[in-house]
Amino acid sequence: MIGLMVELAVTPDSGAAFERAFAVQAAAVQANEPGNRLYELFKSTTLSDSYTLVEIYEDDAALQAHRASPHMAANRPLTAPFSGPAARHAGVRGHRAPPLTGALAGLFYRGEPMGDLPESRIG
Template identity: 75%
Template sequence: MIGMMVEPTSAPGNADAFERAFAVQAAGVRANEPGNSLYELFKSRTLADSYTRIEIDEDEAALAAHRTSSHMAANRPLTARFLAAPTVMHVFTAVRYGAR
């Protein structure tokens, strides 16, 4: 399992537009990516215009499918235009312990 934490910051005055554009992007992920189990955007309560996106993908194949999908190619430019700077991205591998 692969987890991602992405930290976008919207440009001042663009938070609502960014959130609307992201909602379209998230709908595409949920409708077209069976290997994705979580794709959520969280708005900071303490830092203006700051967000964290949490994503969980089943494996490398699911992550590759996400990155190369047509819906992401169409939606990335729609969200990117509302950002103040390049996003900070952290990628994690799940630590497995015990039986599930």
Template identity: 45%
Template sequence: MIGVVATLKVQPAKASEFEKVFLDLAAKVKANEPGCLMYQLTKSRTEEGVYKVLEVYASADALKAHGSTEYFKAAGAAMGPTMAAAPSIEYLDGVE
């Protein structure tokens, strides 16, 4: 199992545009990726424009498959102009 915490800094004026694109992506992930066990968008309570995606994958293969889908690449391109900084992605090893 692999965990991911993706921290995304969004331009506050573009937050609703970002959320729309991300939630559409999340719906596609849930519909198509049985190896993705959690893909939850959350928002910081203390820092404006800061989102964290809490992700859990059943395996390294499931994580790799996620990143190689056409809809993931398309969402990344669509979210790019809403970002205030480069994303920060932390990979974590599941303990079972």
């Protein structure tokens, strides 16, 4: 499993439009990428126009398929206008882990209950 946390900010006062554009992208990822286990956007509760994207992929092949997919190429122009000069890309943290087993395994798979999530969850 490969997990990514992408910290980003969008241009000021464009959050609602960014969230709508991102929702299209997220739907395409979930519909077309069987190796993707989680693709969720979270809005900061303390910093306006700041987000964290959490991504989990089955393996390197799934991550590479995501990056090269036609739907991502088609959707990048929808979110790009929100990352202009006033926006910042704060960084990407990547993690590799062995497959989870037991009670925690369901937390990361689509269709499984994820417990109580904060209201800032988008998507």
